[in-house]
Amino acid sequence: xxxxxxxxxxxxxxxxxxxYGLNIIVxxxxxxxxxxxxxxxxxxxSAAVLSTKAGLSxxxxxxxxxxxxxIFGALLGLPSLRxxxxxxxxxxxxxxxxxxxxxxxxxxxxxxxxxxxxxxVVFFGMRLKGGGLLAxxxxxxxxxxxxxxxxxxxxxxxxxxxxxxxxxxxxxxxISPVRFKLLxxxxxxxxxxxxxxxxxxRMGFITPADFAFPVSTMILSIIVLGGMGTLWGPLLxxxxxxxxxxxxxxxxxxxxxxxxxxxLLMVRFQPGGLLGDASVLRSILARMKGGGGRDR
Amino acid sequence: MTxxxxxxxxxGLSKRFGGLQAVDRVSxxxxxxxxxxxxxxxxxxxxTCFNMISGVHRPTEGxxxxxxxxxxxxxxxRMAELGVGRTFQIVRPFxxxxxxxxxxxxxxxxxxxxxxxxxxxxxxxxxxxxxxxLLERVGLTSYAARNAGQLPLGDHxxxxxxxxxxxxxxxxxxxxxFSGLRHEEVARMEGLIRSLSDSGISILLIEHNMKVAMSLxxxxxxxxxxxxxxxxxxxxxxxxxxxxxxxxxxxxIVDAAGGV
Amino acid sequence: xxxxxxxxxxxxxxxxxxxxITLGLALIYGIFGVLHVAHAGVYTIxxxxxxxxxxxxxxxxxxxxxxxxxxxxxxVAIERFIYxxxxxxxxxxxxxxxxxxxxxxxxxCRLVAGPYVxxxxxxxxxxxxxxxxxxxxxxxxxxxxxxxxIFFFLWILTTKxxxxxxxxATSMDAPIASSLGINGALAVDTAFALGSAIxxxxxxxxxxxxxxxxxxxxxxxxxxxxxxxxxxxxxSVEGAVAASLLLGVAETxxxxxxxxxxxxxALAFIAMIFVLxxxxxxxxxxxx
Numbered sequence: 001x002x003x004x005x006x007x008x009x010x011x012x013x014x015x016x017x018x019x020y021g022l023n024i025i026v027x028x029x030x031x032x033x034x035x036x037x038x039x040x041x042x043x044x045x046s047a048a049v050l051s052t053k054a055g056l057s058x059x060x061x062x063x064x065x066x067x068x069x070x071i072f073g074a075l076l077g078l079p080s081l082r083x084x085x086x087x088x089x090x091x092x093x094x095x096x097x098x099x100x101x102x103x104x105x106x107x108x109x110x111x112x113x114x115x116x117x118x119x120x121v122v123f124f125g126m127r128l129k130g131g132g133l134l135a136x137x138x139x140x141x142x143x144x145x146x147x148x149x150x151x152x153x154x155x156x157x158x159x160x161x162x163x164x165x166x167x168x169x170x171x172x173x174x175i176s177p178v179r180f181k182l183l184x185x186x187x188x189x190x191x192x193x194x195x196x197x198x199x200x201x202r203m204g205f206i207t208p209a210d211f212a213f214p215v216s217t218m219i220l221s222i223i224v225l226g227g228m229g230t231l232w233g234p235l236l237x238x239x240x241x242x243x244x245x246x247x248x249x250x251x252x253x254x255x256x257x258x259x260x261x262x263x264l265l266m267v268r269f270q271p272g273g274l275l276g277d278a279s280v281l282r283s284i285l286a287r288m289k290g291g292g293g294r295d296r
Numbered sequence: 297m298t299x300x301x302x303x304x305x306x307x308g309l310s311k312r313f314g315g316l317q318a319v320d321r322v323s324x325x326x327x328x329x330x331x332x333x334x335x336x337x338x339x340x341x342x343x344t345c346f347n348m349i350s351g352v353h354r355p356t357e358g359x360x361x362x363x364x365x366x367x368x369x370x371x372x373x374r375m376a377e378l379g380v381g382r383t384f385q386i387v388r389p390f391x392x393x394x395x396x397x398x399x400x401x402x403x404x405x406x407x408x409x410x411x412x413x414x415x416x417x418x419x420x421x422x423x424x425x426x427x428x429x430l431l432e433r434v435g436l437t438s439y440a441a442r443n444a445g446q447l448p449l450g451d452h453x454x455x456x457x458x459x460x461x462x463x464x465x466x467x468x469x470x471x472x473x474f475s476g477l478r479h480e481e482v483a484r485m486e487g488l489i490r491s492l493s494d495s496g497i498s499i500l501l502i503e504h505n506m507k508v509a510m511s512l513x514x515x516x517x518x519x520x521x522x523x524x525x526x527x528x529x530x531x532x533x534x535x536x537x538x539x540x541x542x543x544x545x546x547x548x549i550v551d552a553a554g555g556v
Numbered sequence: 557x558x559x560x561x562x563x564x565x566x567x568x569x570x571x572x573x574x575x576x577i578t579l580g581l582a583l584i585y586g587i588f589g590v591l592h593v594a595h596a597g598v599y600t601i602x603x604x605x606x607x608x609x610x611x612x613x614x615x616x617x618x619x620x621x622x623x624x625x626x627x628x629x630x631x632v633a634i635e636r637f638i639y640x641x642x643x644x645x646x647x648x649x650x651x652x653x654x655x656x657x658x659x660x661x662x663x664x665c666r667l668v669a670g671p672y673v674x675x676x677x678x679x680x681x682x683x684x685x686x687x688x689x690x691x692x693x694x695x696x697x698x699x700x701x702x703x704x705x706i707f708f709f710l711w712i713l714t715t716k717x718x719x720x721x722x723x724x725a726t727s728m729d730a731p732i733a734s735s736l737g738i739n740g741a742l743a744v745d746t747a748f749a750l751g752s753a754i755x756x757x758x759x760x761x762x763x764x765x766x767x768x769x770x771x772x773x774x775x776x777x778x779x780x781x782x783x784x785x786x787x788x789x790x791x792s793v794e795g796a797v798a799a800s801l802l803l804g805v806a807e808t809x810x811x812x813x814x815x816x817x818x819x820x821x822a823l824a825f826i827a828m829i830f831v832l833x834x835x836x837x838x839x840x841x842x843x844x
Contacts, residue, residue, distance in 0.1 A: 155404045
């Protein structure tokens with residue numbers, strides 16, 4: 001594999017991990033979040049600070065990074081989840097701008113120049129570069145997908161689906177909406193933190209702009225494109241959105257326009273996403289299998 | 297009536313929304329095993345009463361005791377855990393789930409506390425069997441795998457009852473379970489509610505349709521403008537001039553006493 | 557003291573411009589229930605059209621008129637062709653389409669007009685003067701007069717005319733309004749046309765006031781105005797205007813004058829989160 005393909009594949013894997021986190025919040029628990037990049041950023045900055053300033057390795061820092069993301073997820077999620085839909089969308093946008101501003105204005109985080117000198121991941125004495133890091137990212141992605149599958153099969157997953165479908169009916173069925181919305185939010189932000197940590201160690205240096213609001217939009221686009229609340233949607237979406245800009249490289253000037261137009265066409269004509277219920281792709285797949293195939 | 301004492305006691309219950317006094321010092325008891333009808337014209341405060349009993353609203357004043365403990369101010373999911381099942385006037389199925397999944401969701405009530413929920417699977421045989429049993433009780437087995445959002449209204453109402461029954465309730469709150477039903481569905485629903493009562497569940501029902509309410513309930517409480525207007529046997533209440541006036545005065549249901 | 561007053565008046569002007577963008581968003585949200593992020597795209601297009609017409613003809617009034625008209629049409633087109641077909645889906649669907657549309661608009665402007673900052677160097681035809689030591693440039697006066705005229709026009713329109721009655725009735729309860737014979741679709745069209753025309757005016761005013769027109773000029777207003785409509789109470793136009801004026805003054809005074817080391821652009825969101833915690837319906841009451 002060429003270095004170029006490995007680089008692209010690594011970024012796709014990291015974006016897919018972060019998108020799986022968002023899918024738990026938006027797809028499973030039905031809580032719109034437009035600030036997911038904030039938690040991706042909190043993960044990346046914690047990993048960067050812990051490895052450059054505290055001298056921890058990727059592995060020993062990782063539990064702390066996930067814990068920090070979980071705590072921030074709970075702290076920022078609790079007040080946000082009291083409000084619904086439109087308010088929640090705006091509040092999460094606000095969280096993204098505020099977190100970005102903190103990275104930008106607090107000197108500890110290096111300002112606009114960001115933090116650099118983040119060491120490579122070391123695995124049994126081996127410094128992971130290129131293919132090695134890609135393998136690590138793919139293993140993490142596989143674990144995250146397994147975690148999501150497990151989640152949908154647990155009572156917590158069912159409770160989240162009920163809350164997403166109808167909060168009042170869920171609470172009169174013995175489900176505390178706040179509890180399960182928060183659970184989904186924290187789980188989603190912890191997964192984003194994992195993605196952030198991988199990103200920081202892959203890049204070596206990070207800046208606030210890497211976690212700005214457009215990144216949240218892109219992560220949301222991934223799950224909208226792939227199919228919200230499905231198991232394979234985030235992966236499919238990440239592959240398509242990650243590969244498209246590379247394919248369109250010859251017409252790079254039109255890239256963002258095409259990207260916006262594609263997203264617009266997608267929600268306009270297939271709001272459930274490529275793998276959502278009643279999507280064209282799903283019905284083709286079902287026909288090929290010769291029967292209904294729903295892999296919830 | 298199998299009763300020994302009240303399962304639900306409401307005392308001096310009041311609710312204000314801004315300047316509107318929706319419920320004003322209402323008191324009543326619901327005996328164990330009883331079917332109590334909560335009647336009254338539109339805007340009388342019936343649903344607000346329901347919402348306070350089921351925990352959706354916190355009362356401005358007054359107390360609620362359920363099954364020997366004070367419950368006013370507890371959240372809806374706590375009331376569900378304690379054994380209060382309810383249906384909604386405007387039906388609220390989990391539209392994105394199948395009919396069976398709707399019931400299984402409520403069957404899991406004991407799993408939603410602690411850290412268990414993350415570690416236990418919900419789609420197990422005992423759970424599926426439990427759901428089918430309840431669906432059979434309300435007559436929806438043939439729709440078990442159907443998407444709940446696509447059912448007709450009458451089936452939605454029975455699905456909500458099955459979902460409430462999954463909580464193994466001691467008290468069932470039925471909010472206008474007859475509204476919008478076709479004639480033959482009304483008879484079926486009446487039979488279902490009687491059978492639930494026979495199995496020992498206490499039932500509080502809000503009803504607009506005086507005829508079915510009067511024939512089902514052992515006692516009725518009539519509300520008007522948030523206050524309790526009358527309480528007693530259906531016959532006595534139907535003959536009460538104040539009740540007749542409240543209904544007729546509103547240009548409401550002319551055959552208020554028709555069912556008795 | 558003079559510096560303080562000068563900053564105050566500058567802040568008020570910035571607030572007035574925010575208000576011109578935000579009130580369209582509030583109007584549209586109130587009546588249609590969509591968070592119209594692409595409104596900032598309309599504002600950017602408005603600035604470019606205004607710049608283009610002025611560069612070609614040298615007639616500023618014509619630039620305002622053409623830009624407002626074309627943007628009103630754009631707004632209605634966005635409503636009809638993008639939002640209306642999506643209203644049957646959950647609210648995040650139109651919201652995402654709006655964000656996508658906004659991105660596409662920014663890119664469109666970048667491709668058509670180039671990625672550089674165009675300088676819109678002209679003065680609004682209003683007198684410059686000094687009042688007890690405070691200087692009012694002609695542009696500052698212009699912003700006050702034009703914004704004031706638009707607020708006054710809107711106030712008359714919404715409180716004194718049939719159209720305004722239809723707008724208010726539809727935003728309170730669309731089904732009831734339509735059962736009273738009010739044409740809801742027409743009211744929504746009106747809101748989009750009006751809001752977009754005013755956004756175009758705001759775009760040109762910003763272009764002239766800061767002497768720059770560029771593809772990214774909508775980025776901050778797009779999201780800041782969302783925070784402002786929350787602070788003002790979702791859907792309340794008066795609230796949105798008041799919140800915008802307050803923000804303009806607060807940004808200028810706190811960061812410019814008192815030099816508090818706070819990120820200027822995050823202030824709106826910080827205010828929003830405080831308001832949400834303290835009073836979830838917004839400062840000026842709202843829909844329940």
